[in-house]
Amino acid sequence: MPVTVLLVDDEPLVRMGLRAVLEAQPDIEVVGEAADGAAVVPLVRQLRPDVVAMDVRMPLLDGIEATKAVLRSVDSPPKILVVTTFENDEYVYQALRAGADGFLLKRARPSEIVHAVRLVAEGETLLYPATVRALAAEYGNRLARETLERAALTQREQAVLRLMAKGMTNVEIARELIVGAETVKSHVSAILAKLGARDRTQAVITAYESGFVTPA
Numbered sequence: 001m002p003v004t005v006l007l008v009d010d011e012p013l014v015r016m017g018l019r020a021v022l023e024a025q026p027d028i029e030v031v032g033e034a035a036d037g038a039a040v041v042p043l044v045r046q047l048r049p050d051v052v053a054m055d056v057r058m059p060l061l062d063g064i065e066a067t068k069a070v071l072r073s074v075d076s077p078p079k080i081l082v083v084t085t086f087e088n089d090e091y092v093y094q095a096l097r098a099g100a101d102g103f104l105l106k107r108a109r110p111s112e113i114v115h116a117v118r119l120v121a122e123g124e125t126l127l128y129p130a131t132v133r134a135l136a137a138e139y140g141n142r143l144a145r146e147t148l149e150r151a152a153l154t155q156r157e158q159a160v161l162r163l164m165a166k167g168m169t170n171v172e173i174a175r176e177l178i179v180g181a182e183t184v185k186s187h188v189s190a191i192l193a194k195l196g197a198r199d200r201t202q203a204v205i206t207a208y209e210s211g212f213v214t215p216a
Contacts (some may be wrong), residue, residue, distance in 0.1 A: 002026075002027050002028055002029040003027060003028045003029070003050050003051060003117060003118060003121040004028075004029050004030075004031045004047070004048070004049045004050045004051070005022055005028060005029065005030050005031065005049055005050065005051045005052070005053055005117060006030075006031060006032045006033070006034065006040070006043055006044065006047060006049040006051070006052045006053070006078070007019060007030060007032070007033045007034070007053050008033070008034045008035075008036075008037060008039075008040055008052060008053065008054045008055055008058075008063070008066070009035070009053075009054075009055035009058075009083065010035050010036055010055060010058045010059060011055075012035075014055070014083075014106060015033050015035075018030075018053060018083075018113065019033070021110045021113050021114065022113070022114065022117060024110075025114055027118075028114065028117060028118075031047045031049055032046075032047045032049070035058075036058045036059060036060045036061055037054070037055075037058050037060065037061035037062055037063060037065060037066030037069075038060045038061040038066075040052065040054070040061075040066045040069065040070060041066075041069050041070055041073055041074065044070055044074050044077070044078060045074060048078075049078050050078055050079065050121045051078055051079045051080075051081055051117050051120055051121050052070065052078050052079070052080050052081065053081050053083050053104070053117070054066060054067065054080055054081065054082050054083060054095075054100070055082075055083050055084070056082050056083070056084045056091045056092055056095055056103075057084075057085075057091060062091065063082055063091070063095050063100075064091060064094045064095045064098050067080050067082075067095055067098045067099055067100050068098045068099070071098070071099045071198075079101045079120040079121060079123075080095075080099065080100040080101055080120075081100070081101060081102055081103065081104055081116055081117065081120050082095045082096070082100045082102070082103040082104070083103070083104050083105075083106055084103055084104070084105060084106065085105070085106050085107075096201055096205060097202075097205060099198055099199070099201075099202070100201065101120045101199060101200075101201055102116065102119070102120050102201060104116045119169075124169050124170070124200070141209055144205075144206045144209035144210040145209075145210040145211060147195060147196065147206055147210065148195070148206060148207070148210040148212050151191075151194035151195050152194070153191060153194060156177075156187060157187050157190055157191050157194070158212075159177065160173055160177070160184060160187040160188060160191060161191055161203065161204075161207050161212070161213075162207070162212075162213055163176055163177075164188070164191075164200055164203060164204055164207070165204045165207045165208065165213040170184045170185055170188065188200065191203055
């Protein structure tokens with residue numbers, strides 16, 4: 001079955017470009033478009049896409065509030081990929097904290113766009129660690145530090161979290177630690193449970209905000 005995608009952007013040319021890139025792939029299908037975040041929840045319920053490519057800045061309802069609305073009101077919500085012009089946009093960080101699964105720059109190459117959609121559809125996190133480090137250093141908070149302390153992660157879980165924060169997939173982490181991918185998957189699940197994180201993105205943000213992983 002192809003990965004199904006809903007495009008949400010107030011610029012028709014952006015939607016047209018994304019559609020052309022994605023529909024050139026045999027394993028990806030664009031099932032719908034919206035020009036504003038206000039239309040996202042009804043379309044997600046109707047079309048049941050695997051991934052929503054969501055512009056972060058829109059006139060009526062921005063990508064942050066649209067992300068919150070989808071995660072709050074849709075059963076088995078899709079993965080949300082925030083699409084943005086500026087990588088250091090505070091809106092991007094707020095969208096990630098709201099539950100988005102990653103973000104993609106509008107100037108990305110076609111191959112990067114396709115890779116991003118496939119990656120988040122598979123349940124991986126798509127972040128640009130350098131950007132997230134900078135934003136987390138600015139918005140880090142005491143609550144994140146307390147959350148990490150209470151989690152009492154094991155040494156192996158700490159190692160996995162550090163590699164997650166570098167943007168590595170489970171397969172890459174397994175290769176780095178010389179363990180099986182299923183073992184890494186189990187560690188990731190334990191980390192999310194201990195941190196009370198909805199997904200990998202939330203766990204990585206906590207790692208940066210708390211200072212557990214520090215900017216290089």
